[in-house]
Amino acid sequence: MSLLPYFLLGGGFGFVLVEAEVVSWFRIQEMFRFESFHMYGVIGTAVLTAALSLVALKRLRMRGADGKPLALEPKAFGSGVRYLAGGTMFGVGWALTGACPGPLVALIGSGVPVMLVAVLSALAGTWTYGLLRPSLPH
Amino acid sequence: MSQLFTHPLPWYVAGPLIGLVVPALLLIGNKPFGISSNFRHLCAALAPGQIAFFRHDWKRLGGWNLAFLSGIFVGAMAAWQFAPPAHVAISSGTSAALRNLGLTDLSGLAPHEVFAWSSLLTLKGFVSIVVGGFLVGFGTAYAGGCTSGHAIAGLADLQPASLVAVCGFFAGGLTTTYVLLPILFR
Numbered sequence: 050m051s052l053l054p055y056f057l058l059g060g061g062f063g064f065v066l067v068e069a070e071v072v073s074w075f076r077i078q079e080m081f082r083f084e085s086f087h088m089y090g091v092i093g094t095a096v097l098t099a100a101l102s103l104v105a106l107k108r109l110r111m112r113g114a115d116g117k118p119l120a121l122e123p124k125a126f127g128s129g130v131r132y133l134a135g136g137t138m139f140g141v142g143w144a145l146t147g148a149c150p151g152p153l154v155a156l157i158g159s160g161v162p163v164m165l166v167a168v169l170s171a172l173a174g175t176w177t178y179g180l181l182r183p184s185l186p187h
Numbered sequence: 188m189s190q191l192f193t194h195p196l197p198w199y200v201a202g203p204l205i206g207l208v209v210p211a212l213l214l215i216g217n218k219p220f221g222i223s224s225n226f227r228h229l230c231a232a233l234a235p236g237q238i239a240f241f242r243h244d245w246k247r248l249g250g251w252n253l254a255f256l257s258g259i260f261v262g263a264m265a266a267w268q269f270a271p272p273a274h275v276a277i278s279s280g281t282s283a284a285l286r287n288l289g290l291t292d293l294s295g296l297a298p299h300e301v302f303a304w305s306s307l308l309t310l311k312g313f314v315s316i317v318v319g320g321f322l323v324g325f326g327t328a329y330a331g332g333c334t335s336g337h338a339i340a341g342l343a344d345l346q347p348a349s350l351v352a353v354c355g356f357f358a359g360g361l362t363t364t365y366v367l368l369p370i371l372f373r
Contacts (some may be wrong), residue, residue: 136355
């Protein structure tokens with residue numbers, strides 16, 4: 050399996066993230082203050098495009114090389130607490146850093162090198178979650 | 188070169204391009220769009236310890252996603268080199284609110300007064316970068332996804348778990364914006 054297509058697709062994604070200023074702390078502040086449509090326009094049309102694509106793939110009954118239908122696996126809902134609690138923690142981190150995981154990595158090479166520390170700290174966060182996972186409600 | 192782009196790239200161009208990453212990953216190899224899994228794969232590669240969560244075959248399960256993440260880094264660097272957004276033109280309401288918080292320099296992609304090496308050991312720098320980063324890593328692992336996996340792919344697939352997660356993203360983000368940042372920055 051060649052990794053090149055994934056690398057190139059990621060490259061295009063990273064390019065768009067910077068050019069659309071999605072990586073900017075200022076744009077995230079503007080979003081959480083509801084003072085601009087930009088971020089909502091980006092996320093809204095991304096969701097719409099992805100949704101229509103998923104319906105199309107389903108209608109066409111397309112299958113991957115492994116024979117499985119091209120589709121996303123449903124996330125087990127459980128009690129839902131992990132999504133609300135984890136989501137809220139991430140929301141605090143998103144507003145503090147002004148970046149979600151993709152932009153965090155993108156920013157290291159696009160003018161905010163100190164974000165390397167934020168990425169290392171994120172790894173520490175994920176590692177701590179792994180450690181505490183058995184005792185957390187899911 | 189920078190004249191090739193008006194900044195920001197309009198939402199109606201950027202949004203659909205980002206949305207197309209979802210079917211593109213499925214067509215290339217039936218992979219789900221989601222950046223934050225890479226934190227788990229990197230933990231498994233660097234320091235799995237005896238932790239069950241990191242004892243998976245990260246090369247087989249996450250190799251493609253780490254390649255995607257490397258692409259993001261390089262693509263963003265190319266964008267910054269060839270056509271950087273000179274100045275993020277935020278709304279007057281937001282810039283007034285940020286000046287009110289004590290920020291004087293609103294140039295660049297993130298405020299220089301907070302996101303600089305020299306600010307790392309100040310209270311606002313440490314909380315924004317180190318604590319913020321930690322919460323991004325912990326929260327996305329706990330929630331099983333971030334903006335890409337839940338807010339884009341999950342919502343597009345009408346998954347209830349993703350809707351709950353996105354409500355959490357905004358609960359945390361709004362609380363931080365309206366309660367935490369004013370305390371932290373003043």
